[in-house]
Amino acid sequence: MKKVEIYILGGFLGSGKTTLLRNILEQEKAAERKIAVLLNEMGSISIDSGMIQDDVPLKELFDGCICCTIQDKLESQLQELLLNDLDAIYIETTGAAHPVEVLDGILSPLFAESLEYKGIITVVDMLRWRDRESLSPQLKQLLMEQIRHADYILLNKQDLVSEMEAAKIAFSMAGINPGATTVLTSHSAVSLADLKALKMKKKAKHAKTEIGQHLNLKAIVHHFSNAINMEDFDSWLKNLPDTVYRMKGYISFKNSQYPYLFQYSYGMPFFMQESMKMPLNLVVIGENLEPEVIIEQLKDMEQ
Numbered sequence: 001m002k003k004v005e006i007y008i009l010g011g012f013l014g015s016g017k018t019t020l021l022r023n024i025l026e027q028e029k030a031a032e033r034k035i036a037v038l039l040n041e042m043g044s045i046s047i048d049s050g051m052i053q054d055d056v057p058l059k060e061l062f063d064g065c066i067c068c069t070i071q072d073k074l075e076s077q078l079q080e081l082l083l084n085d086l087d088a089i090y091i092e093t094t095g096a097a098h099p100v101e102v103l104d105g106i107l108s109p110l111f112a113e114s115l116e117y118k119g120i121i122t123v124v125d126m127l128r129w130r131d132r133e134s135l136s137p138q139l140k141q142l143l144m145e146q147i148r149h150a151d152y153i154l155l156n157k158q159d160l161v162s163e164m165e166a167a168k169i170a171f172s173m174a175g176i177n178p179g180a181t182t183v184l185t186s187h188s189a190v191s192l193a194d195l196k197a198l199k200m201k202k203k204a205k206h207a208k209t210e211i212g213q214h215l216n217l218k219a220i221v222h223h224f225s226n227a228i229n230m231e232d233f234d235s236w237l238k239n240l241p242d243t244v245y246r247m248k249g250y251i252s253f254k255n256s257q258y259p260y261l262f263q264y265s266y267g268m269p270f271f272m273q274e275s276m277k278m279p280l281n282l283v284v285i286g287e288n289l290e291p292e293v294i295i296e297q298l299k300d301m302e303q
């Protein structure tokens, strides 16, 4: 029986996993391979799934990460995906996932005959890595674990650091995980041929760390009922605590016909105008956040 290749895409919040997935899907399509995607997002609303083309089978796991809360669901979703005649499955894990625990789910005896596990691909945001001292000890450890268990490391956002910094970071990766292939990328641009050449590393037996459960990461979801003022939103962004790591969503601004896709990662906002109506949901992810306060502030802007 033909085995279906399976890849795990990991990496910190906002590092470039979705960008990587989009690149891969384009290349897979050009190669005429049949692909399925399993998305696992924090927060109960999907922002990323809109970018997956309709002909790609897609399963989504919400509320919690694969590693801690929904292991059984992962198995049943994989089983369903395997009913399609597939060449490969890509799992995009939440930025808060511990990769080895995701791996445990896939390596279940249930799938021994049907899946060929290819490896963990970790995307590292080089800015985030450079400034990791500002993270809480738990998040710093998670970042480290994501790197340590990777088979393939993308040192991403090369455009945002100097050559010297990039070289230094690449050097430190070799110290942390000498067995992994490391590449420098901008916008997670890698060639599929490279990824397919991945050979599974022999995984050392690991003690279950259950890091995900101890992180105080929260995902807050807000639905806007009205358009808001761009200036108000801008000043809200400027006053956000630096424990807000990631935001994604659609925002409608006064005087513009269609909403904007809003992305925020590590203090950097990014807006792109859409050409149609979108559900006005915003997901805010961070540590030690007070959901009531944030929702109240967002609601105030809608007055």
Ligand SMILES: Nc1nc2c(ncn2[C@@H]2O[C@H](COP(=O)(O)OP(=O)(O)OP(=O)(O)O)[C@@H](O)[C@H]2O)c(=O)[nH]1
Binding pocket: 011, 012, 013, 014, 015, 016, 017, 018, 019, 020, 094, 095, 156, 157, 158, 159, 160, 185, 186, 187, 188, 246, 248, 263, 264, 265, 270
């Ligand atoms: N400047 C720059 N921006 C990048 C690069 N790669 C990704 N981005 C941007 O960083 C933001 C986050 O990228 P995503 O691909 O959505 O990150 P992610 O890891 O999927 O994020 P989560 O799903 O929230 O964990 C987006 O605004 C991207 O356009 C890069 O190499 N350089």
